[in-house]
Amino acid sequence: MENDIAIGVDLGGTNIRAAVVGGEGKILRKLKASSAGDPIRALAGMVAELRGQYPGVRGVGLGTAGLVDRRGLRVIHSPNIPALTGRSFRSLNLGLPLVVENDANAAALGERWMGAGREFQDFVLFTLGTGIGGGIVQGGRLLGVAAEVGHMVIERDGERCSCGNNGCLEQYAAARAIVQWLVREVEGGRESLLLETMGGRLHGATARDVAGAAREGDPLAREALRRAGRALGVGIANMVNLLAPEAVILTGGLVGAWDIYVEEAVREASRRSMPGLFEGLRILPSALGADDAGVLGAAALVLENA
Amino acid sequence: MENDIAIGVDLGGTNIRAAVVGGEGKILRKLKASSAGDPIRALAGMVAELRGQYPGVRGVGLGTAGLVDRRGLRVIHSPNIPALTGRSFRSLNLGLPLVVENDANAAALGERWMGAGREFQDFVLFTLGTGIGGGIVQGGRLLGVAAEVGHMVIERDGERCSCGNNGCLEQYAAARAIVQWLVREVEGGRESLLLETMGGRLHGATARDVAGAAREGDPLAREALRRAGRALGVGIANMVNLLAPEAVILTGGLVGAWDIYVEEAVREASRRSMPGLFEGLRILPSALGADDAGVLGAAALVLENA
Numbered sequence: 001m002e003n004d005i006a007i008g009v010d011l012g013g014t015n016i017r018a019a020v021v022g023g024e025g026k027i028l029r030k031l032k033a034s035s036a037g038d039p040i041r042a043l044a045g046m047v048a049e050l051r052g053q054y055p056g057v058r059g060v061g062l063g064t065a066g067l068v069d070r071r072g073l074r075v076i077h078s079p080n081i082p083a084l085t086g087r088s089f090r091s092l093n094l095g096l097p098l099v100v101e102n103d104a105n106a107a108a109l110g111e112r113w114m115g116a117g118r119e120f121q122d123f124v125l126f127t128l129g130t131g132i133g134g135g136i137v138q139g140g141r142l143l144g145v146a147a148e149v150g151h152m153v154i155e156r157d158g159e160r161c162s163c164g165n166n167g168c169l170e171q172y173a174a175a176r177a178i179v180q181w182l183v184r185e186v187e188g189g190r191e192s193l194l195l196e197t198m199g200g201r202l203h204g205a206t207a208r209d210v211a212g213a214a215r216e217g218d219p220l221a222r223e224a225l226r227r228a229g230r231a232l233g234v235g236i237a238n239m240v241n242l243l244a245p246e247a248v249i250l251t252g253g254l255v256g257a258w259d260i261y262v263e264e265a266v267r268e269a270s271r272r273s274m275p276g277l278f279e280g281l282r283i284l285p286s287a288l289g290a291d292d293a294g295v296l297g298a299a300a301l302v303l304e305n306a
Numbered sequence: 307m308e309n310d311i312a313i314g315v316d317l318g319g320t321n322i323r324a325a326v327v328g329g330e331g332k333i334l335r336k337l338k339a340s341s342a343g344d345p346i347r348a349l350a351g352m353v354a355e356l357r358g359q360y361p362g363v364r365g366v367g368l369g370t371a372g373l374v375d376r377r378g379l380r381v382i383h384s385p386n387i388p389a390l391t392g393r394s395f396r397s398l399n400l401g402l403p404l405v406v407e408n409d410a411n412a413a414a415l416g417e418r419w420m421g422a423g424r425e426f427q428d429f430v431l432f433t434l435g436t437g438i439g440g441g442i443v444q445g446g447r448l449l450g451v452a453a454e455v456g457h458m459v460i461e462r463d464g465e466r467c468s469c470g471n472n473g474c475l476e477q478y479a480a481a482r483a484i485v486q487w488l489v490r491e492v493e494g495g496r497e498s499l500l501l502e503t504m505g506g507r508l509h510g511a512t513a514r515d516v517a518g519a520a521r522e523g524d525p526l527a528r529e530a531l532r533r534a535g536r537a538l539g540v541g542i543a544n545m546v547n548l549l550a551p552e553a554v555i556l557t558g559g560l561v562g563a564w565d566i567y568v569e570e571a572v573r574e575a576s577r578r579s580m581p582g583l584f585e586g587l588r589i590l591p592s593a594l595g596a597d598d599a600g601v602l603g604a605a606a607l608v609l610e611n612a
């Protein structure tokens with residue numbers, strides 16, 4: 001089994017991560033680079049470097065932002081990293097078998113393999129950052145489905161979403177939506193510590209910034225997170241009523257505001273889930289950092305198929 | 307394989323159906339009785355009668371209304387047939403292996419085995435009647451999950467649902483909701499053919515009655531179905547964005563209004579589904595009648611596990 005190693009790549013956020021992963025889930029070597037510019041070219045370079053160091057790798061697993069054409073090794077649509085829309089990975093000519101999956105799906109598989117999902121056969125992962133992604137594990141295996149939990153409508157006549165739909169969960173519960181709400185409130189005359197922290201440029205705030213301000217007691221940031229948490233609770237209840245999972249695993253920058261954002265979500269989900277489905281449910285944070293969940297899951301796609 | 311027969315029971319609607327089903331999906335004998343009174347006692351009698359005629363049956367598969375505890379052979383919660391809430395089937399002492407599933411899940415398995423789902427590995431079934439149920443087939447197999455598609459929130463501050471939640475799909479797209487809307491409009495002074503057809507008792511109208519009035523050109527019934535169809539389209543888009551199925555299969559009394567209700571739903575779902583996910587999707591009616599889908603699927607639960 002010495003040969004049982006694969007490269008996992010996570011092309012989901014502002015950084016590209018690539019790692020060589022052993023069959024036991026050990027990360028042997030890890031690289032990180034910015035995804036600005038041409039992310040596909042950057043990842044090809046990283047893969048070549050890792051392969052030079054570990055010539056025995058079985059293949060490359062890639063978790064990418066956007067909606068994925070698994071057979072065509074292609075990104076159909078990527079609202080968050082538009083440069084990826086329509087791009088194919090086939091032309092990379094890596095000289096290795098390549099498996100492509102959505103980045104949140106890969107993170108779910110990583111959590112299942114080595115993280116908070118190890119003890120569950122059935123769970124839903126929510127990635128809570130600028131936008132909201134998801135992954136579904138059923139019967140111990142990743143469902144190879146869209147799992148776009150952030151693009152589930154929770155308010156049918158609600159705000160227009162970048163995906164073309166109206167009233168998506170992401171429009172109410174993700175960091176981008178939270179910051180937009182904060183900006184409107186501050187423009188309307190309310191005060192927030194965050195305005196100082198951000199040197200007046202509130203638009204640039206991330207999930208981590210808002211969570212930090214809330215932890216420091218900023219009332220407006222706390223209100224924003226409570227509102228967003230209630231929306232997240234609607235999304236969690238929908239997944240509970242659909243899939244009755246054993247667990248909901250939460251990851252991403254907003255999880256740093258667990259005691260406000262997540263606890264509000266848990267309350268709302270409890271009220272809205274069908275009687276009998278919420279009682280045994282565990283809602284817990286991911287066990288792997290954002291650095292590791294994606295690359296581990298992406299590598300697992302190769303090692304599972306080996 | 308002569309012995310490969312099972313009893314399938316469908317305890318989902320106003321009638322109980324029980325059938326002896328052969329391993330090739332042939333219905334050998336079928337019984338039907340009202341579910342008014344004590345439905346569990348009635349089904350025990352039907353099973354005993356069928357078993358007397360076919361002593362070689364392997365077991366009994368039961369599709370029941372409500373949220374099901376599969377291991378406990380119990381109904382956790384049944385808003386539509388309240389008499390079933392909390393009831394256990396274990397005490398029936400049928401003397402045969404018993405498998406319990408939700409009725410819409412059983413219908414989905416029936417469609418997968420012998421109906422419109424035969425050609426699909428991945429589909430979602432919506433049962434569109436007084437309420438809305440669902441079943442999910444993934445990788446050719448029924449997912450043993452709640453699949454309560456009717457209790458997915460599409461309007462978070464919307465109307466209170468019998469399940470305790472607010473703004474469930476069922477509150478906008480099912481026959482009960484359609485009739486309530488019609489009643490309000492007629493009370494507000496609008497006219498409907500349906501009022502005559504129903505002898506003034508609009509409250510008693512079923513999905514079939516509304517669909518019939520719409521086909522006869524009743525403008526108010528048509529408007530009601532278009533409104534409901536738009537809501538159904540939101541629910542379909544949510545399932546498309548979550549599960550990217552190959553097909554959505556629709557069954558139940560409202561399917562009789564295909565050219566109004568369903569076509570409106572298709573338009574809305576098309577607008578709301580993520581780019582790339584709707585193009586290949588088939589939306590089609592069930593191929594099995596309500597009489598057969600449930601009993602076939604329930605029997606399949608036993609024959610699959612044999």
